[in-house]
Amino acid sequence: MKKAMPLFAACVVALAGCSSMTAPQAWEKSSLAKPEMTMGGDALGERFRQHIYTSKENASGGYGVGGGGCGCN
Amino acid sequence: MKRALQRKKSAPVSAHSKGAVVLAALSLPGVWIAPAHAETAPDNGVIAFKYLHYEDSQPGLQRIKVNSPSLYLMTPIGSQWAVEGSAVVDSLSGATPRWQSSVSSASVMHEERKAADVKVTRYFDRSSYALGVSRSKEHDYASNALSLSGSWSSADNNTTWNLGMGGSSDEIDPTGGGFSGDTHDQKKHTVELIAGVTRALSSVDIVQFNLTYSAGHGYYDDPYKAFDVRPDQRKQGALLARWNHHLLGDQSTLRTSYRFYRDNFGIDAHTLQGEWVKPVTAALAFTPLVRLYSQSAADFYADARVDASGFPVVPALQPGQLNSGDQRLSSFGAVTLGLKTEYKLDAAWTVDLNLEAYEQRSKWHIGGSGSNGVDTFRARFIQLGASRKF
Amino acid sequence: MKLIEAAMAAGLCLALAAPTAFAVDVGQAPPEIDLAGATVAHKLSELQGKVVYLDFWASWCGPCRSSFPWMNDMQRKYGANGLQIVGVNLDAKRADADQFLSQVPAQFALAFDAQGDSAKRFGIKGMPTSVLIGKDGKVLLVHQGFREEDRKDLEQKLATALAAKTN
Numbered sequence: 001m002k003k004a005m006p007l008f009a010a011c012v013v014a015l016a017g018c019s020s021m022t023a024p025q026a027w028e029k030s031s032l033a034k035p036e037m038t039m040g041g042d043a044l045g046e047r048f049r050q051h052i053y054t055s056k057e058n059a060s061g062g063y064g065v066g067g068g069g070c071g072c073n
Numbered sequence: 074m075k076r077a078l079q080r081k082k083s084a085p086v087s088a089h090s091k092g093a094v095v096l097a098a099l100s101l102p103g104v105w106i107a108p109a110h111a112e113t114a115p116d117n118g119v120i121a122f123k124y125l126h127y128e129d130s131q132p133g134l135q136r137i138k139v140n141s142p143s144l145y146l147m148t149p150i151g152s153q154w155a156v157e158g159s160a161v162v163d164s165l166s167g168a169t170p171r172w173q174s175s176v177s178s179a180s181v182m183h184e185e186r187k188a189a190d191v192k193v194t195r196y197f198d199r200s201s202y203a204l205g206v207s208r209s210k211e212h213d214y215a216s217n218a219l220s221l222s223g224s225w226s227s228a229d230n231n232t233t234w235n236l237g238m239g240g241s242s243d244e245i246d247p248t249g250g251g252f253s254g255d256t257h258d259q260k261k262h263t264v265e266l267i268a269g270v271t272r273a274l275s276s277v278d279i280v281q282f283n284l285t286y287s288a289g290h291g292y293y294d295d296p297y298k299a300f301d302v303r304p305d306q307r308k309q310g311a312l313l314a315r316w317n318h319h320l321l322g323d324q325s326t327l328r329t330s331y332r333f334y335r336d337n338f339g340i341d342a343h344t345l346q347g348e349w350v351k352p353v354t355a356a357l358a359f360t361p362l363v364r365l366y367s368q369s370a371a372d373f374y375a376d377a378r379v380d381a382s383g384f385p386v387v388p389a390l391q392p393g394q395l396n397s398g399d400q401r402l403s404s405f406g407a408v409t410l411g412l413k414t415e416y417k418l419d420a421a422w423t424v425d426l427n428l429e430a431y432e433q434r435s436k437w438h439i440g441g442s443g444s445n446g447v448d449t450f451r452a453r454f455i456q457l458g459a460s461r462k463f
Numbered sequence: 464m465k466l467i468e469a470a471m472a473a474g475l476c477l478a479l480a481a482p483t484a485f486a487v488d489v490g491q492a493p494p495e496i497d498l499a500g501a502t503v504a505h506k507l508s509e510l511q512g513k514v515v516y517l518d519f520w521a522s523w524c525g526p527c528r529s530s531f532p533w534m535n536d537m538q539r540k541y542g543a544n545g546l547q548i549v550g551v552n553l554d555a556k557r558a559d560a561d562q563f564l565s566q567v568p569a570q571f572a573l574a575f576d577a578q579g580d581s582a583k584r585f586g587i588k589g590m591p592t593s594v595l596i597g598k599d600g601k602v603l604l605v606h607q608g609f610r611e612e613d614r615k616d617l618e619q620k621l622a623t624a625l626a627a628k629t630n
Binding site: 023025034039047049057062 | 121122123125127129141143145147157159161163186188190192205207208209211213214216217218219220222229230231237238239241243245261263265266267271273274275276277278279281283285287309310311312313315317319321326328332334336338340342344350358366368371401402407413425427429431433450452454456458
């Protein structure tokens with residue numbers, strides 16, 4: 001785990017700054033406009049999935065805020 | 074050395090009617106962060122329905138069954154506003170163990186949870202702001218939450234920054250006072266924060282990094298479980314990295330994500346997920362999915378131990394000593410295999426079917442052998458949905 | 464160390480990432496572009512003397528669906544007065560543009576620029592973008608997006624441009 005953190009941080013910095021992958025111009029975004037390329041996805045489906053996984057595992061978070069809680073199993 | 078756990082399989086599930094819902098301090102996924110696109114209200118609205126059927130099991134115990142219909146509606150109002158909302162009813166039935174994986178003292182229940190949320194978004198030229206409210210109610214647990222978020226895009230629309238803040242207030246009133254009989258009217262308050270950036274790296278690549286932090290205090294014990302004493306505060310952090318890559322050759326899309334999680338219970342967790350959206354015709358697409366998960370055990374997790382006769386050994390605890398035998402706080406790894414099918418009936422209607430099979434085993438914990446004596450846990454679920462653009 | 468190397472790479476990338484500085488300014492003459500596929504003219508300069516409404520569009524652009532019927536209306540209403548609308552398509556694949564046009568027909572001139580050369584020269588920042596060029600050949604406005612509430616204002620600007628006297 002300790003070894004992974006610096007590499008992960010490096011990826012964050014590199015990806016955030018680097019445009020040797022050329023940043024797309026306004027008219028080159030046809031692929032980015034596709035629904036499967038958005039980060040959101042299927043609202044109801046993803047909520048069900050995340051709800052199930054947070055019920056059966058300990059980890060949670062990363063996606064958004066404001067969902068409230070539940071006494072779920 | 075692993076010890077074989079012998080279980081009294083002949084014993085009927087306990088008639089302890091005190092045990093209604095077995096609780097876990099959960100925070101639900103909330104407001105979804107908008108993608109790095111132009112900050113205008115969506116072009117069209119969506120109404121969607123989805124039905125979930127879920128079942129889980131462990132050796133010797135058929136556990137929980139859940140049936141949940143849910144509804145979602147999103148509509149732009151003019152070009153500067155959008156409203157979205159959803160509602161769900163979870164119907165649970167089945168049994169969960171009171172101590173470790175022990176079948177002989179399981180609690181049977183039937184429970185219903187209703188929840189709804191609404192979010193209003195206001196769009197400006199390069200930014201948007203949203204306010205969300207949500208509420209969840211079941212007979213022994215109520216939660217109210219509020220959230221505020223903002224999103225800002227660069228001039229070229231390739232980078233979007235997000236900030237969000239949420240607070241929730243929960244009330245827990247276990248049936249019959251829980252396992253001890255005297256747990257009533259407990260409370261829990263949580264504050265959550267999110268900061269993220271989404272960036273289009275190329276015409277076919279988009280990445281997102283989100284950092285979330287949640288701090289809460291109040292009641293975290295599971296009142297229906299035996300010998301369950303948890304800290305009265307919880308701090309959790311997660312770092313999520315996602316990458317969507319479009320393949321021009323066959324118009325398919327690879328979606329991958331990694332999340333690192335850490336909390337004050339001493340648990341570290343890793344989640345790695347990959348899915349491949351593969352259109353087969355103009356109307357039909359399949360998306361196979363693989364998810365790998367691993368977590369370490371909580372500091373106060375009590376290992377499952379058995380005595381010479383095979384009966385679970387319960388710990389001798391000091392007053393106020395932290396302890397839990399909850400399997401979900403043990404060290405384990407898990408694998409999910411899933412397949413989603415989406416079919417476009419016409420320009421407005423889409424139907425979808427999602428199947429996932431999940432298995433959790435202590436020996437699948439990465440870098441270690443995981444907690445002892447915890448049964449393999451399996452879950453399966455199916456989602457059936459339909460949505461319409463308008 | 465990995466982190467330092469990555470940070471240097473990021474810094475270098477940021478330094479080299481300056482976008483191309485083409486743009487179109489109000490009050491200036493627009494850049495010359497080819498109008499491949501259009502029957503009304505082969506180059507933008509050939510339309511000098513008319514009021515030209517250049518619309519940069521693509522099949523995947525949502526607001527384009529509602530802008531086309533409006534542009535059809537405008538061409539019909541003001542064509543005789545000297546308005547020429549030219550829709551410049553920026554789809555990489557012509558087939559995508561044709562499919563869009565079969566669902567949303569265009570009753571104005573169309574040009575096709577799969578390479579995006581014209582968009583680069585105009586420094587297009589968002590889709591759709593429309594550029595209004597007056598009779599004198601100077602840019603009158605650059606408008607991004609297309610919303611319901613934009614219609615009245617744009618029509619007014621068109622009418623004003625058409626009413627202007629040529630010197």
